[in-house]
Amino acid sequence: MTAYDPAAERAVRVGRLVDEWTRSGLLTGVQRDAIVPSLAVPLRRTNRFLRVTLLVITAVILQAALGLFVVLLGSALTAFSVGVVCVGAAVVFGWFAAWLARRYAFYRFGVEEANAVAAIVLATVGAALMTSSGDDGMVVAGVTAGGVAALAAYRWFGFLYAAVAAIACAAALPFPLLDFTAASRLVALLVLAAAAFGLRRARAALADEFPGDTYAVLEALTWLGAYALANLQISGALTSSAPPSWLYWSSYAATWILPALALWTAACGRDRWLLRAALAMALASIASNQGYLGSPRHEWDPVVFGLLLIGGTLAVRRWLAAGVDGARSGYTAVRILASDAAALDGLAMVSALQTQSMTSPATPPAAPGIGDGGRSGGAGGGAAF
Amino acid sequence: MTTLERLDAWRAAGLIAGSQHDTLAALVRRERVSVYAELSALLYLGVLSFAGGLAWTFRANVAHLGDTAILSALLLIAAGAISYCFAHGQPFAPVKVEAPNLAFDYVLYLGCLVLALAAGHLEYRFSVVRAWHHHLLLLSGLFGGLAYRFDNRFVLSLALSSLAGWAGLGLATWNVASTDALRVTALLYAVLTAGLGFRLYRRAIKPHFLDLYLHLAANVALAAVASGIVDAGTGLVYLLLLLLLCAAAIVLGARYRRFAFVAYGTLYGYGAISVRLLDVIGGPTAFLLYLLTTGTVVLIALVAMARRIGREE
Numbered sequence: 001m002t003a004y005d006p007a008a009e010r011a012v013r014v015g016r017l018v019d020e021w022t023r024s025g026l027l028t029g030v031q032r033d034a035i036v037p038s039l040a041v042p043l044r045r046t047n048r049f050l051r052v053t054l055l056v057i058t059a060v061i062l063q064a065a066l067g068l069f070v071v072l073l074g075s076a077l078t079a080f081s082v083g084v085v086c087v088g089a090a091v092v093f094g095w096f097a098a099w100l101a102r103r104y105a106f107y108r109f110g111v112e113e114a115n116a117v118a119a120i121v122l123a124t125v126g127a128a129l130m131t132s133s134g135d136d137g138m139v140v141a142g143v144t145a146g147g148v149a150a151l152a153a154y155r156w157f158g159f160l161y162a163a164v165a166a167i168a169c170a171a172a173l174p175f176p177l178l179d180f181t182a183a184s185r186l187v188a189l190l191v192l193a194a195a196a197f198g199l200r201r202a203r204a205a206l207a208d209e210f211p212g213d214t215y216a217v218l219e220a221l222t223w224l225g226a227y228a229l230a231n232l233q234i235s236g237a238l239t240s241s242a243p244p245s246w247l248y249w250s251s252y253a254a255t256w257i258l259p260a261l262a263l264w265t266a267a268c269g270r271d272r273w274l275l276r277a278a279l280a281m282a283l284a285s286i287a288s289n290q291g292y293l294g295s296p297r298h299e300w301d302p303v304v305f306g307l308l309l310i311g312g313t314l315a316v317r318r319w320l321a322a323g324v325d326g327a328r329s330g331y332t333a334v335r336i337l338a339s340d341a342a343a344l345d346g347l348a349m350v351s352a353l354q355t356q357s358m359t360s361p362a363t364p365p366a367a368p369g370i371g372d373g374g375r376s377g378g379a380g381g382g383a384a385f
Numbered sequence: 386m387t388t389l390e391r392l393d394a395w396r397a398a399g400l401i402a403g404s405q406h407d408t409l410a411a412l413v414r415r416e417r418v419s420v421y422a423e424l425s426a427l428l429y430l431g432v433l434s435f436a437g438g439l440a441w442t443f444r445a446n447v448a449h450l451g452d453t454a455i456l457s458a459l460l461l462i463a464a465g466a467i468s469y470c471f472a473h474g475q476p477f478a479p480v481k482v483e484a485p486n487l488a489f490d491y492v493l494y495l496g497c498l499v500l501a502l503a504a505g506h507l508e509y510r511f512s513v514v515r516a517w518h519h520h521l522l523l524l525s526g527l528f529g530g531l532a533y534r535f536d537n538r539f540v541l542s543l544a545l546s547s548l549a550g551w552a553g554l555g556l557a558t559w560n561v562a563s564t565d566a567l568r569v570t571a572l573l574y575a576v577l578t579a580g581l582g583f584r585l586y587r588r589a590i591k592p593h594f595l596d597l598y599l600h601l602a603a604n605v606a607l608a609a610v611a612s613g614i615v616d617a618g619t620g621l622v623y624l625l626l627l628l629l630l631c632a633a634a635i636v637l638g639a640r641y642r643r644f645a646f647v648a649y650g651t652l653y654g655y656g657a658i659s660v661r662l663l664d665v666i667g668g669p670t671a672f673l674l675y676l677l678t679t680g681t682v683v684l685i686a687l688v689a690m691a692r693r694i695g696r697e698e
């Protein structure tokens with residue numbers, strides 16, 4: 001059950017691929033212009049910048065409308081009645097999102113997304129406010145309602161983030177139900193493992209064809225979620241008491257087993273999203289290793305980490321480049337698609353913000369002058385450092 | 386119809402050649418997968434971690450290691466990295482030049498980062514340039530030259546952020562001292578950055594760098610002016626200036642199909658007017674009504690623009 005024709009959604013994705021292949025020089029502009037008419041769909045779309053702007057402005061309008069409604073109702077509102085208003089608004093906004101998709105064929109247009117997201121948030125808040133059975137009861141009601149609303153939004157509109165929210169809610173539910181104990185962590189892990197397994201099975205016959213492409217991203221994110229739960233250095237605060245010894249060391253083992261398993265699975269299936277997730281997990285495991293072992297942290301640790309990364313990456317590149325046609329088992333270090341370069345261009349833009357602190361001293365010099373205070377030659381104990 | 390079936394149909398219709406079909410089908414079937422982006426991201430992280438670790442290590446151990454050892458090590462690494470680039474890089478060309486290998490861009494980036502550390506250390510300890518931040522201006526020029534010589538966006542980012550640092554526009558500055566002087570400096574920086582980008586673009590020297598200049602300039606200018614709209618006395622002047630800048634961003638962004646600038650103009654402009662009116666409009670009901678009505682007007686205008694010119698890129 002979905003708001004859009006699956007054939008149209010497939011055509012949208014193929015259209016994106018055609019644009020990508022054209023930008024990458026694999027198709028000519030003339031070929032693209034000849035192909036594109038066959039991919040025309042009756043969906044109203046926009047570019048990502050206008051999509052985000054439309055989403056933000058619509059969210060402002062919805063918030064104002066709801067706020068105005070609550071203000072007009074008066075000051076005698078109880079938590080329960082505010083909850084009822086929120087749930088009612090969630091139903092209205094959800095219906096309106098579906099109407100926009102059906103009537104105006106809005107597809108990833110920002111406006112219908114803001115309505116759907118508002119419906120999810122309001123269902124969560126409303127259900128929590130309507131429950132009066134203590135803090136945990138409120139969390140259970142909110143997370144359950146939010147999860148159901150997110151799942152409905154995913155099923156109807158296909159929003160990836162709605163599916164992520166639904167899975168996150170399902171994984172969060174065991175914590176308040178089992179009093180934030182070690183058992184709740186294990187049940188949550190089982191939920192995520194079941195989700196990852198289900199997604200893998202669902203996309204087995206689809207490969208990267210819609211909706212297999214969405215499942216691939218979801219599966220990778222589910223692995224990341226499971227890893228974050230398994231790594232106590234990341235999510236240790238989720239449980240109320242200190243973990244028992246067996247759990248602590250099982251968790252330590254899991255921080256190495258999960259990335260290795262994900263890497264193996266990704267490498268065998270040439271699954272790029274899972275590969276990225278595996279790399280992120282491996283980096284997090286290296287970073288959290290000292291915390292697990294209780295080893296002291298040294299200021300040169302980032303140097304070693306950096307050298308490890310650079311050396312490992314260059315070794316992989318050389319190994320791939322030495323294969324037949326510069327590839328091994330289908331993997332190559334050569335750039336094929338223009339989108340890879342575009343992603344790095346975006347990284348370069350962000351790096352302008354990241355590196356400024358590194359290139360500037362934290363404070364002005366305490367005392368200028370060469371030789372002042374015997375700073376050189378290791379006799380700078382009394383200097384600013 | 387699957388992607389592979391479409392490829393077959395396009396080949397049968399003569400829209401694509403057989404060789405193109407085979408290449409594209411191999412990509413669709415994942416018979417050939419590029420890990421270029423992943424390896425590049427790991428190299429970038431590695432370089433940042435290495436340079437950051439060096440800075441931390443040398444700051445923590447300056448008394449034990451001494452300035453000579455620290456500066457020698459930093460300069461040796463920087464010189465090695467930069468000379469590698471001169472030895473292995475392609476000759477300069479005003480158009481886009483591909484790096485000779487995956488690591489090349491990151492070797493140059495590492496060299497520049499470590500050189501910045503060395504200059505920072507030299508300035509911090511010995512005040513060679515007498516005003517601690519002037520070394521950033523020198524570095525900015527040097528990095529800019531290297532960025533153009535080797536066609537490296539990371540190093541260009543470093544050059545522009547060093548220039549911002551020299552002008553006193555570090556990120557932390559916005560939280561502690563939003564003075565008029567700082568805002569004027571920020572505007573001058575934005576004008577200089579955008580002007581330089583345009584001038585080089587017009588001369589067809591690395592025209593693909595223009596976006597980096599424009600995004601940085603737009604955000605610095607808009608953030609600087611937006612930070613002044615609630616100031617007593619000069620707030621209205623800043624508001625008018627911001628609205629002019631936003632209008633320019635929207636009009637030019639729509640004209641040249643750079644929709645990020647339409648987004649900047651819309652969000653900064655609407656946000657600024659709303660914040661300013663928050664003080665003027667009495668009571669929450671009136672303000673919520675204002676948001677509801679004006680938001681709807683903005684939304685209708687945006688939808689009209691999206692339908693007319695803002696199709697999926």
